[in-house]
Amino acid sequence: MAFWGRILKRALQPARPSSDAAALCSSYSTNAPPQLPRFDHLPKPYKGPSADAVLEKRKKFLGPSLFYFYEKPLNIVEGKMQYLFDESGRRYLDAFAGIVTVSCGHCHPEVLDAIIEQSKLLQHATTIYLHHAIGDFAEALTSKLPGDLKVVYFVNSGSEANELATLMARMYTGNLEMISLRNAYHGGSSGTIGLTALNTWKYSIPQGEIHHVMNPDPYRGPFGSDAKAYARDVQDHIDFGTSGKVAGFIAETIQGVGGAVELAPGYLKLVYDIVRKAGGVCIADEVQTGFGRTGGHYWGFETQGVIPDIVTMAKGIGNGLPLGAVVTTPEIASVMAQKIQFNTYGGNPVCSAGGHAVLRVIDKEKRQAHCADIGSHLISRLKELQQKYDIIGDVRGRGLMLGVELVTDRKEKTPAKAETLHLFEKLKE
Amino acid sequence: MMNDGGNRIENRVDGLFNKFCINIVDGKKQYLFDEEGRRYLDAFGGIATVCCGHCHPDVVSAVVKQMNRIQHSTVLYLNHAIADFAEALASKMPGDLKVVFFTNSGTEANELALMMARLYTGCQDIISIRNGYHGNAAGTMGATAQSIWKFNVVQSGVHHTLNPDPYRGVFGSDGEKYAKDVQDLINFGTSGHVAGFISEAIQGVGGIIELAPGYLPAAYSTIKKAGGLCIADEVQSGFARTGSFWGFESHGVVPDIVTMAKGIGNGIPLGAVVTTPEIAEVLTRRSYFNTFGGNPVCTAAGLAVLNVIEKEKLQENAHVVGSYLKERLLSLKDKYELVGDVRGRGLMLGLELVTDRKLKTPAKTEIVHVMEQMKDMGVLVGKGGYYGNVFRITPPLCFTKEDADFLVDAMGYTLSKM
Numbered sequence: 001m002a003f004w005g006r007i008l009k010r011a012l013q014p015a016r017p018s019s020d021a022a023a024l025c026s027s028y029s030t031n032a033p034p035q036l037p038r039f040d041h042l043p044k045p046y047k048g049p050s051a052d053a054v055l056e057k058r059k060k061f062l063g064p065s066l067f068y069f070y071e072k073p074l075n076i077v078e079g080k081m082q083y084l085f086d087e088s089g090r091r092y093l094d095a096f097a098g099i100v101t102v103s104c105g106h107c108h109p110e111v112l113d114a115i116i117e118q119s120k121l122l123q124h125a126t127t128i129y130l131h132h133a134i135g136d137f138a139e140a141l142t143s144k145l146p147g148d149l150k151v152v153y154f155v156n157s158g159s160e161a162n163e164l165a166t167l168m169a170r171m172y173t174g175n176l177e178m179i180s181l182r183n184a185y186h187g188g189s190s191g192t193i194g195l196t197a198l199n200t201w202k203y204s205i206p207q208g209e210i211h212h213v214m215n216p217d218p219y220r221g222p223f224g225s226d227a228k229a230y231a232r233d234v235q236d237h238i239d240f241g242t243s244g245k246v247a248g249f250i251a252e253t254i255q256g257v258g259g260a261v262e263l264a265p266g267y268l269k270l271v272y273d274i275v276r277k278a279g280g281v282c283i284a285d286e287v288q289t290g291f292g293r294t295g296g297h298y299w300g301f302e303t304q305g306v307i308p309d310i311v312t313m314a315k316g317i318g319n320g321l322p323l324g325a326v327v328t329t330p331e332i333a334s335v336m337a338q339k340i341q342f343n344t345y346g347g348n349p350v351c352s353a354g355g356h357a358v359l360r361v362i363d364k365e366k367r368q369a370h371c372a373d374i375g376s377h378l379i380s381r382l383k384e385l386q387q388k389y390d391i392i393g394d395v396r397g398r399g400l401m402l403g404v405e406l407v408t409d410r411k412e413k414t415p416a417k418a419e420t421l422h423l424f425e426k427l428k429e
Numbered sequence: 430m431m432n433d434g435g436n437r438i439e440n441r442v443d444g445l446f447n448k449f450c451i452n453i454v455d456g457k458k459q460y461l462f463d464e465e466g467r468r469y470l471d472a473f474g475g476i477a478t479v480c481c482g483h484c485h486p487d488v489v490s491a492v493v494k495q496m497n498r499i500q501h502s503t504v505l506y507l508n509h510a511i512a513d514f515a516e517a518l519a520s521k522m523p524g525d526l527k528v529v530f531f532t533n534s535g536t537e538a539n540e541l542a543l544m545m546a547r548l549y550t551g552c553q554d555i556i557s558i559r560n561g562y563h564g565n566a567a568g569t570m571g572a573t574a575q576s577i578w579k580f581n582v583v584q585s586g587v588h589h590t591l592n593p594d595p596y597r598g599v600f601g602s603d604g605e606k607y608a609k610d611v612q613d614l615i616n617f618g619t620s621g622h623v624a625g626f627i628s629e630a631i632q633g634v635g636g637i638i639e640l641a642p643g644y645l646p647a648a649y650s651t652i653k654k655a656g657g658l659c660i661a662d663e664v665q666s667g668f669a670r671t672g673s674f675w676g677f678e679s680h681g682v683v684p685d686i687v688t689m690a691k692g693i694g695n696g697i698p699l700g701a702v703v704t705t706p707e708i709a710e711v712l713t714r715r716s717y718f719n720t721f722g723g724n725p726v727c728t729a730a731g732l733a734v735l736n737v738i739e740k741e742k743l744q745e746n747a748h749v750v751g752s753y754l755k756e757r758l759l760s761l762k763d764k765y766e767l768v769g770d771v772r773g774r775g776l777m778l779g780l781e782l783v784t785d786r787k788l789k790t791p792a793k794t795e796i797v798h799v800m801e802q803m804k805d806m807g808v809l810v811g812k813g814g815y816y817g818n819v820f821r822i823t824p825p826l827c828f829t830k831e832d833a834d835f836l837v838d839a840m841g842y843t844l845s846k847m
Contacts, residue, residue: 044498048509049509049512049513051507053509054507054508054509054512055507057509057512057513057515057516058507058511058512058515060516060527061512061515061516061518061519061527061528061529062504062511062512062515062528062529062530062723063528063529063530063706063709063710063712064706064709064710064712064713065709065710065712065713065716065717066504067505067716067718068504068505068506068507069505069506073506073507074506074507075506075507075508075509076499076502076506076507076508077498077499077508077509078498078499079498079499079500079501079502084499084502084506094502098501098502098503098720099503099505099720101501101503101720101721102500102501102502106499106500106501106502107496107497107498107499107500112496112497115496116493116496119484119489119492119493120484120489121454121455121456121484122453122454122455122456122461122483122484123456123479123483123484123489123695123696123697124456124475124478124479124483124695124696124697125453125456125461125471125475125479125483126475126476126478128476129450129451129452129453129461130450130451130452130453131452131453131454132452132454155534156533156534156537156698156721157533157534157537157719157720157721158720159537159566159719160533160534160536160537160566163565163566163567164565166567167567167570167580167582170580170582171580171581171582176583188717188718188719189536189537189540189541189566189567189568190540190543190544190566190567190568190569191566191567191568192566192567193544199715200715200716201715201716201717201718202715203544203548203712203714203715203717204548204714205544205547205548205553206553206585206586208567208583209583314720314721315720319500319501320500320501320721320724321500321501321721322533322698322699322721322724322727323698338580338581339576339577339578339579339580340577340578341565341578341580342565343534343536343565344475344476344478344534344535344690344691345478345533345534345690345696345697345698348696348698350697351698
């Protein structure tokens with residue numbers, strides 16, 4: 001199961017000196033399990049409700065559909081940088097970062113300061129009045145983007161951002177059809193659920209004029225890493241499934257929920273061309289890959305050498321703050337002026353201040369380079385594991401967005417579902 | 430619209446809200462402060478959002494305390510904040526409404542509610558009221574019923590019924606007559622079975638329009654007979670604003686799903702859907718997950734808000750000060766022809782300006798002038814309604830009688846000079 005096999009989206013910390021990987025690997029079968037690196041932080045004593053009490057309340061008041069990790073779910077009460085602490089003060093290495101969200105580190109002091117300072121001044125008044133925080137943040141954010149991508153809309157989540165991007169695409173082009181990749185995840189609201197292409201997340205409701213094209217998945221796709229072959233499928237869908245004209249194409253550069261699947265190299269360049277010829281716009285969903293996470297580049301789409309027309313972001317943008325954004329060109333933005341589009345909480349001073357602090361931290365602490373550095377070290381160590389253990393079918397990703405896929409048969413690529421769950425539990429222990 | 434160092438932030442609200450931009454940098458209780466330190470009476474509350482008061486110390490300290498511990502880890506792990514808040518919220522609900530889903534906004538909450546109704550009933554058709562506002566994502570834009578908020582994109586599966594508007598509606602205050610239109614829509618526009626009905630108890634964006642008395646019980650009954658669920662959008666009317674805790678309470682109904690946002694967190698990005706265990710069960714058919722939803726900081730803030738509302742008796746204050754304010758606004762109506770209607774409950778009040786009382790011609794230019802004058806005098810109000818000619822008065826619930834007097838005096842003073 002790719003979802004459970006998706007690990008290693010760490011918050012960041014300066015590198016430890018690396019040791020001989022092979023020597024480390026050979027010591028596994030022998031003795032004690034490896035120990036957590038040292039970390040100078042004492043969690044506050046926890047006097048709140050126990051895990052059992054919380055779970056009881058959750059079952060009663062939060063509905064049967066609310067799922068959680070682990071047989072015995074963890075009661076996480078504190079966080080500091082790349083570590084989380086449970087009710088007994090036990091420390092865990094957080095290699096998931098609240099689902100690729102905590103980019104700077106839990107309770108990063110600079111981000112906290114900015115948020116707390118602003119919370120004491122003004123939390124909310126809406127954009128019907130002026131406030132410098134939103135303007136300053138928008139300016140800083142757009143300075144990180146290439147081309148003509150300089151108009152920002154602030155929202156509260158990735159779903160909201162992708163909803164807005166889809167609306168813009170349809171308004172700008174005057175066309176209806178959207179194209180997204182199989183195995184993608186773009187949100188859970190009415191519009192985005194259509195773009196999402198994994199049946200676990202799709203409820204049985206009408207989901208609009210969406211076409212799901214073949215996933216350019218180097219590991220499981222029928223054409224391996226042959227981008228041209230996959231791109232042909234997009235042209236096919238346009239030729240035979242639409243009027244010949246589309247509203248837009250949306251993709252993550254590395255599919256997150258789908259299992260850290262990198263798009264075959266060269267794919268986006270080809271597809272962007274096809275889509276634009278059909279009158280559509282290209283949307284890059286950077287909700288998980290953005291903000292330096294992939295190491296080599298600030299944005300995931302840069303790894304494919306393209307410049308999208310619209311970029312959506314959330315998760316890492318605020319280190320955990322409920323914040324999302326859509327960035328596009330003035331030309332595309334101009335169609336939004338035909339009606340009124342307003343987001344009550346979007347761009348509030350606290351989230352804007354927090355978001356701005358995140359950008360500063362990423363730059364100041366050279367996090368992008370760090371992702372590249374630690375990421376390549378991590379991926380090479382994981383590849384060593386792959387050499388050693390047959391159950392590891394694939395190791396992939398970039399920077400600190402990595403995936404390890406477990407299979408029971410390397411030829412058949414049979415998903416090792418039970419084994420993954422077992423390993424998942426053991427790692428937690 | 431706003432130009433900041435060469436990069437534009439696109440937010441075209443001129444024409445609906447005040448165009449004369451003031452730089453708001455500070456807030457305390459029911460007051461806002463601009464860059465020069467000038468104080469304004471905030472009678473809009475960040476659009477009915479700041480209920481406890483700007484930077485209320487209890488809410489800020491709950492937020493700061495939680496921020497320093499952990500901001501975000503998602504519901505994949507346990508944390509008591511979400512559970513405690515869900516329990517407290519459920520305790521404010523009647524009937525079997527005890528399962529809570531947290532989102533980040535009103536739009537997200539309504540999106541989820543609409544999806545649940547469609548899944549639960551197996552039907553697609555939703556009925557909403559003309560002039561209502563429910564959000565701007567794909568599904569909610571369909572339910573929203575004012576052309577200015579609806580882009581030219583596909584918005585299927587929604588039918589918009591006659592607005593039971595006592596002031597401008599064809600049947601005056603006869604709620605039951607309007608409700609017959611709902612039956613008509615069902616009979617002639619759907620298979621006879623519907624997914625549900627969604628409405629605000631008092632239309633906010635639509636200009637503080639109270640649904641005519643008797644309407645909701647009749648509409649709810651019709652919808653239930655057609656197998657549909659009743660969704661109460663409490664995004665603006667909830668959390669004690671109207672003098673009852675929930676807007677729907679004053680209509681004597683119990684909905685199947687309740688959505689909320691805005692006041693729930695005193696301005697923190699938070700929304701919620703509350704429903705019955707039976708309806709909640711539909712989401713188990715697949716997976717629904719909201720990454721930020723229910724995070725410890727926002728839920729800690731939400732719990733603090735509930736505590737403040739209780740401790741400071743804000744519901745009672747909303748009722749007392751709101752009634753007083755309404756009385757005084759009605760006296761303005763007696764005095765000035767320009768005031769066509771005064772309506773609302775508690776601290777969710779509206780004042781409609783018309784150039785002709787018989788024809789009810791919207792006074793579009795006059796309202797902009799009055800709004801600007803009031804701002805100059807230190808009072809910030811909101812504007813809304815389909816024609817943009819209604820003052821929306823939705824201050825923080827700690828609003829006092831003195832504040833009410835100041836607001837009315839400023840408005841009266843301006844009107845007298847026109």
